[in-house]
Amino acid sequence: MPELPEVExxxxxxxxxxxxxxxxxxxVRDHRLRWPIPAGLEQELTxxxxxxxxxxxxxxxxxxxRGALILHLGMSGSLRVLxxxxxxxxxxxxxxxxxxxxxxxxxxxxxxxxxxxxxxDPADHKLLRDIGPEPLEPAFDAQYLYRASRRRKVALKNFVxxxxxxxxxxxxxxxxxxxxxxxxxxxxxxxxSRRDAGKLVRxxxxxxxxxxxxxxxxxxxxxxxxxxPGYFRQKLFVYERAGSPCRVCHTNIRRVTHGQRSxxxxxxxxx
DNA sequence: CAAAGGTCCTGCTCGC
DNA sequence: TGCGAGCAGGACCTTT
Numbered sequence: 001m002p003e004l005p006e007v008e009x010x011x012x013x014x015x016x017x018x019x020x021x022x023x024x025x026x027x028v029r030d031h032r033l034r035w036p037i038p039a040g041l042e043q044e045l046t047x048x049x050x051x052x053x054x055x056x057x058x059x060x061x062x063x064x065x066r067g068a069l070i071l072h073l074g075m076s077g078s079l080r081v082l083x084x085x086x087x088x089x090x091x092x093x094x095x096x097x098x099x100x101x102x103x104x105x106x107x108x109x110x111x112x113x114x115x116x117x118x119x120x121d122p123a124d125h126k127l128l129r130d131i132g133p134e135p136l137e138p139a140f141d142a143q144y145l146y147r148a149s150r151r152r153k154v155a156l157k158n159f160v161x162x163x164x165x166x167x168x169x170x171x172x173x174x175x176x177x178x179x180x181x182x183x184x185x186x187x188x189x190x191x192x193s194r195r196d197a198g199k200l201v202r203x204x205x206x207x208x209x210x211x212x213x214x215x216x217x218x219x220x221x222x223x224x225x226x227x228x229p230g231y232f233r234q235k236l237f238v239y240e241r242a243g244s245p246c247r248v249c250h251t252n253i254r255r256v257t258h259g260q261r262s263x264x265x266x267x268x269x270x271x
Numbered sequence: 272c273a274a275a276g277g278t279c280c281t282g283c284t285c286g287c
Numbered sequence: 288t289g290c291g292a293g294c295a296g297g298a299c300c301t302t303t
Contacts, residue, residue, distance in 0.1 A: 003276065034278085034299070058277075075277055076301080091301085110300045112277060127279095154294070163278075170276055219276065220303080259295070262274080 002073040004135065004168025005211035006222050006230060007058045010079050013225025015053045017081040017102060018062070022049045025097035029088065034074060034114040037094060041117060045096070056128050057167030062096075067119040069096075070127065074112030076221040080105050109221065132166045135204050140166055142198035149189040149197065155258050156192070157185035160204065169204060172217055172239045175264045177204040179238045184270045185263045186256065210235065238264035 002010070023045045031037040045064065054061035060079070062069040073079065084095070084103040094115070096104040106113070118125050132148075133140045148165050159165055161174045169177065178185045180203035183196060192200070211217060216230030219240070223229055237247050242255035242264060251268040 006276080032300090072277080074300090075275075108300095109302065110275090110277095112300065152293080158294090161277090172276060217276080222276075260297095261276095 002058060002075075002077065002216070002222055003170035003173050004058060004208055005173070005232065006216035006224075007055055007060060007073060007168075008212050009216045009224045009230060010073070011053055011055045011060055014079060014081055014104060017100070017225070018050045018053060018096075018098060018104060020049065020051075021098040021100055022047065023064070023096060024099045025095075027095040027097065028093070029095075030091070030093045033093060033108065033111050034072070035116075037115050038117055044117060050098075054122075056122065057131055057134070057163060058170075059122075059128060061122050067117055068122045070114075070116040070118060070122055070125060071106070072114045072127075074108055074110060074114065076110040077106060077108035077113035078221060078223050079225060080107070080223070080227060081225050131163045135166050135168050135208055140201060140205075142194060142201050145201050146192060146194050146197035149192045152189035154189055155185060156183060156187045156189050156200075157258050157263050159189035160200070161261075166204070168208065171261050172219075172236070173204070173207055173211065175239045176237060177207045179264075179266060179270060180207055182270050185258065185265050238266060240264065 026042040026045045028037050048064040048066060050062060050064055052063040054063060058072060060071040082103055082105050084097055084101055091107050091109045093106050093108055122128055149159060152159055157174050157178060160169050160177065175185065181199040183200060211232040214231040215224055216222065217232040218229035238253050241253045244253055246253055246266040246269060249266065249268045251266055253264055254267055256263050
C-alpha cells in the first residue's frame with residue numbers, strides 16, 4: 001500500500017480542501033471494504049464541519065465536530081479531491097461531499113482499505129490503541145528500538161514492519177531502510193547492537209522523510225489527492241531491483257522472501 | 272500462474 | 288502445569 005509517506009502525502013493533499021468545510025452529503029456506492037462501511041453515516045456526518053486532518057501510522061484521521069473518521073488506504077486505496085460532478089469509475093467506494101462543491105472520493109480495487117467512525121478519541125480506538133511510536137517522532141530512537149528488539153527471533157525486516165514496534169514502515173521502506181543502515185534483512189532482530197539500532201533508526205527517518213518530500217512511491221495504483229503519482233520510485237536503491245547492480249557497489253541486488261513478502265538487499269553492502 | 276504497497280486473526284510453540 | 292508473548296500462516300480482494 002500506501003505506506004507512511006503515501007498516507008502523509010494524501011493527508012497534506014486533502015488538508016487545504018477539507019479543513020473548515022461543512023459536510024453536505026455522504027454517498028456509499030460499495031460498502032465492501034476490509035470491514036463493511038458502517039451504515040447510517042449519512043445522518044451522522046451531514047452538517048458537521050471538518051476541523052482537522054490527522055494521521056496515525058498509516059491511518060488517516062478526519063476530525064469532525066462530533067467525532068472522527070478513521071480511514072486506512074489498504075493496499076490499493078487512494079483518496080482524491082474532485083469536483084462532485086466528476087463521473088465515477090470502477091471501485092469508487094464512497095464520496096464525502098463538501099459545501100465547496102467538491103468531494104473526497106475513495107477508490108480501492110483490492111478492498112483492503114477500511115473506514116471507521118468514532119465519537120471518542122481515535123487514539124483509544126481498538127485499531128490504534130496498541131500500536132507503536134511514530135517513526136518521525138523523537139520517541140522513536142536508538143534506545144527504544146534496541147530495547148524493543150531484545151529476545152526477538154524474527155527477521156529484522158519483519159520486525160521493523162511490525163506496527164506494534166513502529167508504525168508506517170511497509171514492504172518498500174523496510175527494504176530501503178535496511179539498505180541504508182547496511183543491515184541484512186534476514187538477521188534476527190535480537191542480534192542488533194546498540195550501534196546498529198541507532199543506524200537503523202536514522203535510516204528509517206531519513207528514508208521516510210525523503211519519500212514524503214517527493215510525494216511517496218508509486219508502483220501501480222497509488223496517486224495523491226490531486227491525482228499525481230509519487231516520485232520516490234526513481235530513488236529506490238533495492239526495492240524491485242533484483243538482478244540490477246547496486247547503486248553503491250555494483251553487486252547484483254538479490255530478492256528473497258520473508259514471511260511471504262519480497263525482500264530486496266545488496267549482499268555486499270548489507271552484512 | 273504468480274505476485275502486488277497491509278494487517279487482523281488463529282493456533283501453535285516457547286520460556287518462565 | 289499454566290500462562291502470556293511471540294511467531295508463522297491464512298485470510299481478505301482485484302488486477303496485471
